[in-house]
Amino acid sequence: MDPVATRPRPTTAPTYRSHDDKLSEARARSWGLDDVVDAVFFAVAALATVWLAWAVIGAGWHVSPWSVLAVVLFWALLAYLAIPRLHQVLTWLYVPDYFIGRTRTTDGVLGDPVNLAVLGDEDDIHEAMTRAGWVRADPITPASSWRIVVSSLTRRSYPAAPVSTLTLFGRGQDFAYQKEVEGNPAQRHHVRFWHTPAGWVLPGGRVVDWLGGATYDRSVGLSTLTGQVTHKIDANIDIERNYVVDDVMWASQEASTEVWPDFFTTYHDRNGGGDRIETDGDLYVLNLHDVVVDDVRSVDLARARALDARASRQRPGGLLVGLALVGLAVLADAVRLVSDSTILLTAQALRDEGVAHPEAVAYWVVIGLSSFMTTLLAVLAWASWVGHPRSRTALLTVLTLSVLTTAGHITTLGVRHATLVSIAGLALEVLALLALTERSVQRWQRHRKAERRRRRAQQR
Known part of the structure; x- marks a missing residue:
């Protein structure tokens, strides 16, 4: 027993x-202008997504092939966009962000418990896990995401x-290791690891180098909290x-372990997937300091680190998807302007004002406005792609105004009387707004902003 x-x-x-002097170091996070702006757009995107889901199901609420598609789209919007974004908004308010022995999902809800701690370096963990037949998980990239979808469908x-x-500690896991069960991608052992911050101590004053969460994926199913397709854990x-x-102990004789009984409260609960x-409540602590690292495995670890670093430098997928959706939304707006009565109504208004050749004038006015908006969005999209500090904010502002305008127009007409092109254009704008307000996009933009400041300081 410790004293x-x-x-x-x-x-x-x-x-x-x-x-209290000890509490003076733990201060609430200060809010800057960027934080406030991002929070506003984050909430706007959540509300717009809920409204879009309602519009889709309302437009297809009659017996037809479109109604079936509307129901599928409604589920996809709710499960993958609306509910996760609402979780992120609400859990920011009521889920604690300090250490309570639980991880959090990217949606902000409580995830798997922390049930393992490690003393040692990353090289020691890699050596011990590799000896035991575990494989370091690839980082999440478009290529690896596509590969896991294909492997799950084909059971490869x-x-x-x-x-x-x-x-954990406000960031994703540093790395993870896993072991498939008989080559079945739906079942696997896996454990995530987070490096503890400098000077951080566990409750009771104990110090460890890493914390981990080990769970067993038993099958693939639907999350009971969001309806998403996900792995179900035992x-x-x-x-x-x-x-x-x-x-690890069987494969590495140098490793040792100790158990801290009743470190957490014994409990029954559900994780972020509803499992x-x-x-x-016991915490198992692996001591890997004495594990001898093989040179070959050090090379493998260096390659894995390089792969992780390359993935972290890539532009987030939300940025790429968001800008692609902006381009499609511009195209949909152009089709809507040509296909609906916008030009005819403009010509009638000009004719009432006594303008000569109202049809031609209306045509060029609409084309001019459409060209201006297309150029503006193209410039803002390019600036957002290169990481200009204020370009994404300007782009989000334009998208928000466009969403409000289109949503008001659809509400006035009635959802069932809105054209498919109008709903499609609105959907593309809302999805773009949602993608461009993802946390990963915010972090990437701020990282680019900080890099730009560092370069300027070095030049001075």
Whole structure:
């Protein structure tokens, strides 16, 4: 048992102090202008997505092939866009961001528990896990995401398939290791690792180098919280924790372990996918300091680190998808202007004002406005692609105004009387707004902004 600190008995009558020196280091996060702007657009995108889901299901609420498609689109919008974004907005308000022994999903809800700790370096973990037959998971990229979809559908083995991101200490896992079960991509052992911040201590004052979360994927199914297709984990996560520790101890005789009983409260709960989880609250600590690292495996680890670094430098997928959707939305708006009564109504208004050749004037006015908006969006999209600090904010502003205008027009006409082109254009704009407000896009833009500042400071 560790010694228990005691507080000396006061020798004088106590007086209330309004501040504790130890708490002075833990301050609430300060909000800058960029934080406020991003939060506003983040919430606007969430509300716009919910409205879009309602518009889609309302437009297809009658017996027809379109109604079937509308129901499918409604589910996809809710499961993959609307509900996750609402989770992110709401959990920011009520889910604690300090360490409570639980990870968080990218949607902000509580994820898998922390049930493992490690003493040692990343090289030690790589050596120990590789000896035991575990494979380091690939980073999430468009190529690896596509590969895991194909492997799941064709039931082909993908030993290094990426794992979903869970956050701890405000960031995703540093890396993960996994072991497929009989080459079945739907079933696998896997464990995520997070490096603890400098100077950080566990409750009770203990210090470890890494924290981990080990769970067993038993099948592929639908999340009960969002309806997304995801891996379903086995409820008894302690069995997987014990398996990881025993596997490492069997493969590496230099490794040792100790158990901190009842470190967390024993509980039954659900994770971010809605799966039941059960744990006895014990924390297993692996000591890998004495593990001898093989030179060949050091080379493999260096390659894996290079792959992770290259993936982290890539522009986030949300930025690429968002800008592509902006281009499609511009095209849809152009089709709508030509196909609906915009030109005819403009010509009639000009004719009432006594303008000569109203049809030609209306045509060029509409074409001119469309060309101006296309050019403006193209410039803002290019500037956002290169990481200009204010370009994304300007682009989000234009998209928000366009969404509000189109949504108001559809609401006035009635959802069932809106044209398919109008709803498609609105959907593209809302999806672009949603993609460009993703956390990964925000972080990438701020990273580029910080790099630009550093380069300017070096030039001076």
